[in-house]
Amino acid sequence: MVEGGVGIETSDDPGRDDAGRDDDSPGFDIQARIFAIIGTFFTFIALVYGFLTYEWAGTVMLSLASGLAFTIGAHLGWKKPPPHTSVDEVEPASDEEPWFPAASGWPFALGGALVLVANGLLLGLWLLLPAAALLAYALAGFIQQSRVRG
16 A cells, blocks of 8 residues: 555556556557547548538548548558567667758759749740749759768
């Protein structure tokens, strides 16, 4: 009995966590279930919204949100490590520091070129051709800059 008569008596095993689990599992199954629940919720909402409003845009967007949640849940459930695998074993260990690309303006150039290409598709060939050339230039610059590790 715990002092004062209130509470649950547990063993003082240092190998257990606060919930009483012995293993240090990374919890991928719980994350997969959470995304499956979110996907199910969005599916239900999409069906209700579709039948009540007969409005296609919102129904499609809710259905896509449901599909994305199910996709993430399926990936987490499929890539789940074997039972009794610790978090340290799941995380890839590397002696070298991670490499991050240098600061660059090429992503902004790519975004701007893609906006111009989209406008060129709407407005005509007079904007599409220079925008496609700018897109090719920005893509080539981005690829060349991303290959340099320094």
